[in-house]
Amino acid sequence: MNTSQYNYDDIIPSPIPATPDTLTQILYSDQYKLVLSYIRPLLLANELSLRALHLTTKTIELVPAHYTIWYYRYNIVAHLQSSKDGLPGNGLIDELDWCESMGISTLKSYQIWNYRKLIIQLIQTDKDYDFNKEFEIVARVLDEDEKNYHVWSYRKWLVETFNLYNSESELKYTADLLNKDVRNNSAWNHRFVVSLGESLSQDVFQRELDYVKKMIGVAPTNPSSWNYLKGLYKKLGKSLVDLKPFVVKYTESDNLSVYAYEILADIHVEEKNLVKSAEIYDLLGGKLDSIRVNYWKYKKSQITLGV
């Protein structure tokens, strides 16, 4: 186990003593067995050292989802950082670089982005770190995996942490992604948080309304943009009625969208024109969106009940 840097001669390796008669035993590779047999005694002794850090690297490389080892790694890093000698090299920056080097496959795991958050929180006092780098890394990952949930969640956390609501850069980023794929719902969701997550002014509402209308024009059958439009109105508590001319355009045969019909039905309800709403629900259930026939029947029953 020794390397040029680290010596483990004093460690008595403790192989996994698989409890007899248990299920789900895994035939570990020799390499994984070896690493585990050395890291376990260190973990039990809670040794917060560089050589222990090295073994966490080895373990996580083999089993990226090993949350206990991630937890241990954080304790090591946090301890060394606050100790007299500190972390070697560039300290926490090296730690972020290491995270990045773990590669795309690992980035799907629940652990790595949570870990990165913890390190960023440790680093926040460090004036030398350029946080724009975080956005570059996130963008690189999203470039390969446009809808990666954890990565989007991390980007949203950055927006919250560094107060980037309505920032040019985030608006441009989502617009770029949506130009590439107008159906990227993760980008729409991110834009919603960036635009409306903190507060909502009339200017922002108008800007987003113009934007989403334009994008609906690009792809009238795209549920993401229609959801955004409805969300915008709901957030502002605005009546849908003034959308009527816009929506009607998309109920014409060469440009038809079931989402437009749905909003039109809501508008008719607001206008107390229940017969027209009911007709739309019949049309949706009967022809345009028959997989949801029972849902449209339910919607119809709701309005006729006067709910």
Place this chain on the structure above:
Amino acid sequence: MTEKLPNPELLEYLASVVASSKTQPNSTLNFDNLLEMVESITLNQTIYDTEPFTKTIEDQLSVEMDVQEIYDDVLETGSNNFPSLKREAHQMYANMFLQRQLPSGFSALDASHPWILYWLLNARVLMGEPVSKELGSKIDKTILACIDENTGAIGGGEYQLGHLASTYAGLLALALSGSTDAISKLDRKKIYRWLLSLKQEDGSFVMHHNGEVDTRAVYCALCIASLLNILDDQLTRGTSEWIGSCQTYEGGFGGIPGDEAHGGYTFCAIAALCILDSPLNLRNHVDLDNLVNWTVKRQYALEGGLSGRTNKLVDGCYSHWVGGLTPILEIAIDHKRVIDRMKLQNYILCCCQDDQFGLRDKPGKNPDFYHTNYVICGLSMCQNYQTYDLKSADVSKLGTAYGFTPVKIEDKDVVDNLPANSLAPLDPIFGLPSGVAKSLCEFFVNLDNELSSSR
């Protein structure tokens, strides 16, 4: 002494499932439904011609083509050969991995031992194969070996840190084992203190110390506390409000406030709310109309299967995470048939069964333990409605999560409940066969009643 948890309902059901699945003819109902489904799809293709051809559409079309090919084959073969549940093959798959050591490739799941066990056992029991005494004792040993002495919680494997998801899965595995030996060994006071230590000021929970917050963690924490009868105000203060704040403008729920609406996190959010309050009161905690709207939109016209997010692909596992919202929402809005069960069942039977054994995400994917369990859970949901009785003795004794009763669907227009496909009914909250969670919770409630009366 091994005392079996009293669960006559389940045992009786399992016996009937096994008996009825032996002899049965195929019906043409599914077939007609599928035919109608395939013929009605003309809209999508033309739209794709006039809108930008993006990666989302490219991926979607590729799945639609695979699925269409399968459905066309089924229709060509004729109504007498409509696919049915390959019960024996899937049971063999589950048993194969329960009986032997797992190859080294499974090291990736080395922090998920309780999950492996739960997935395999749950699918197996839902398919009608009860847990023998011998297997039960092995389950118990496996889970007890994963207990983290410091917290009393269950870790992802031996010598691992207590984790909410492992504790949830481990507890479900112990419930499926059915013996009271192992569950009596759990240190509930310690587990309670641990749960409280994971609770955040805003009402949410972290998965483990220094771990991530999300609605999964909240769901797991509440399931654990409810099943162990240690749920109290201190654990639940602020939690329903926090869950409510995870609902997005689309109507589904993100993992944390602001994150994109997602099937898995939405199920966790809604099931957790049902542990805190009756499903009849769901409207008090969430925008119910928007939630129902988002949920029904997860079903895709050609595939019949469910997706986890807007503009994402269908995946068999959402038959549970999104499909599982169906019975709860049906009670909350007092309207049946929130999603189309027959079409979902078509997708499951035609597209989610591997050629050999095990269940999968979609055509072209390999089967795995996770999908095998959650696709089976979804299929069970297709076969049953749930009723809810807020005034039932179970609700007053055990809590709001225990007021559900499954009712097998007889209406052939809703789903053709063929004996060949018949599964044990699923508990809509805990992800277990009906009755199992109740037995576990009841055991602890009775134990606590005895303790307090003998004091």
